[in-house]
Amino acid sequence: MSIPTEQKAFTIQAKQGEFAIKTRPVPKPHPGHLLVKNDDYATFQQYTLTPADLAAKLPDWLTFDQGATIPIALTTGAVGLYHQEGGPQLTPPWLEGGRGKYAGTPIVVFGGSSVVGSLTIQLAKLSGFSPIVTTASLKNTKLLESFGATHVLDRNLSATALREAVVKITGGPLSIIYDAVALPETQNAAFDLLAPGGKLVLALPPNLDEEKTKDAQGRFAFQVWGPIHMPQNVEFGKPLFAKLTDLLEAGDIKALRVQLVSGGLGGIVTGLEKLRNDQVSGAKVVVRPQETA
Numbered sequence: 001m002s003i004p005t006e007q008k009a010f011t012i013q014a015k016q017g018e019f020a021i022k023t024r025p026v027p028k029p030h031p032g033h034l035l036v037k038n039d040d041y042a043t044f045q046q047y048t049l050t051p052a053d054l055a056a057k058l059p060d061w062l063t064f065d066q067g068a069t070i071p072i073a074l075t076t077g078a079v080g081l082y083h084q085e086g087g088p089q090l091t092p093p094w095l096e097g098g099r100g101k102y103a104g105t106p107i108v109v110f111g112g113s114s115v116v117g118s119l120t121i122q123l124a125k126l127s128g129f130s131p132i133v134t135t136a137s138l139k140n141t142k143l144l145e146s147f148g149a150t151h152v153l154d155r156n157l158s159a160t161a162l163r164e165a166v167v168k169i170t171g172g173p174l175s176i177i178y179d180a181v182a183l184p185e186t187q188n189a190a191f192d193l194l195a196p197g198g199k200l201v202l203a204l205p206p207n208l209d210e211e212k213t214k215d216a217q218g219r220f221a222f223q224v225w226g227p228i229h230m231p232q233n234v235e236f237g238k239p240l241f242a243k244l245t246d247l248l249e250a251g252d253i254k255a256l257r258v259q260l261v262s263g264g265l266g267g268i269v270t271g272l273e274k275l276r277n278d279q280v281s282g283a284k285v286v287v288r289p290q291e292t293a
C-alpha cells in the first residue's frame with residue numbers, strides 16, 4: 001500500500017473556535033507502533049498511530065463501522081471497574097480467576113443504552129454480576145438484555161421510584177454502581193443507592209449535592225479516565241487488547257448498533273448535533289474519514 005504524505009483532519013483552530021477540515025502530515029510510526037488507515041473507524045483524521053499492543057484484529061464478520069463502536073466504550077467501562085485507583089479494582093474477566101468471579105453480586109448501570117453503558121453491562125456479565133440492573137428508554141430493553149442486563153428500568157422514573165424498584169430487585173443497597181450518564185440527577189440517585197463503603201464510577205466529574213458527601217459513610221464517587229493511551233492505562237490495556245479478538249469471536253463482547261453519518265470527517269459536526277439533541281439512542285455515531293470531500 002502506498003502511503004500519502006498528507007491527509008485530511010478534523011480540527012479546531014482555537015479554543016471555543018470553529019471546526020475546520022485541514023490538511024496535515026500523515027504521522028510516521030516508531031518501532032512497536034502501527035499506522036492505521038481509518039477505513040471506517042475512529043479518530044478525527046484519515047491516518048492515525050497506535051501502539052501495536054493496544055490494537056486487536058476484528059473477526060472477519062465484523063465491519064470496521066461495527067469495530068469503531070467498541071474501543072473507547074470498552075476501555076471506559078473496563079478502567080472504571082477493574083483498574084482506576086480509588087475504584088473497586090476488580091479482577092478483570094480476561095485474567096485468570098476473573099471470569100464469573102462476582103457471581104451473585106448486584107450492579108446497577110445508569111444509562112445502559114449509551115455506548116459506555118452498553119459495554120459496561122457486557123463486562124459486568126463476564127464478571128458474573130447478578131442481577132445487572134440498568135436504566136434506559138424502555139424501547140431499548142431487548143437490546144440491553146442481549147448485552148446481559150437482567151432488569152431494564154425506565155430512565156424517567158423519579159429518584160424515589162427508581163430506588164424502590166432497584167432495592168426490590170437487589171434486596172438492598174449496592175457496593176458498585178456505574179453511572180454512564182453522570183448528570184447531577186443520576187449521580188445523586190446513584191449515590192443514594194450505594195451501601196456504606198460502596199463505589200460509584202462516573203463518566204463525568206462528580207457533581208453531587210454537598211450534604212450527601214458530608215455524610216458519605218465511606219461511599220466514594222470518582223470520574224473514570226477511559227482512554228487506553230493515557231499513561232496510567234497502557235499496561236492495564238495490553239492484556240485486554242491481547243484477548244479482545246477472542247472475546248469478539250466468542251460473542252463475549254458484542255459490537256454496538258451503528259448510526260452512520262455521511263460526509264466523511266465533515267459529518268462529525270452533524271454527529272455532534274445529533275448527540276446534543278438527544279437523537280442517538282442505543283447506537284454509536286460513526287463517520288468514515290476516507291469519504292471526506
Ligand SMILES: NC(=O)c1ccc[n+]([C@@H]2O[C@H](COP(=O)([O-])OP(=O)(O)OC[C@H]3O[C@@H](n4cnc5c(N)ncnc54)[C@H](OP(=O)(O)O)[C@@H]3O)[C@@H](O)[C@H]2O)c1
Nearest residue numbers: 076111113114115116135136137155203224225226281282
Ligand atoms: N470519562 C471518560 O473517559 C469518558 C469516555 C467516554 C465517554 N465519556 C462520557 O460518558 C458519557 C456517555 O458517553 P456515551 O458516548 O456512552 O453516550 P451516548 O451513547 O452518546 O449517550 C446516549 C444514550 O444516553 C442515554 N441517556 C441519556 N440520558 C439518560 C438518562 N437520564 N438516563 C439513562 N440513559 C440516558 C440514552 O438512552 P435512551 O436512548 O435509552 O433513552 C442514549 O442511548 C458522556 O458524557 C461522555 O462524554 C467519558
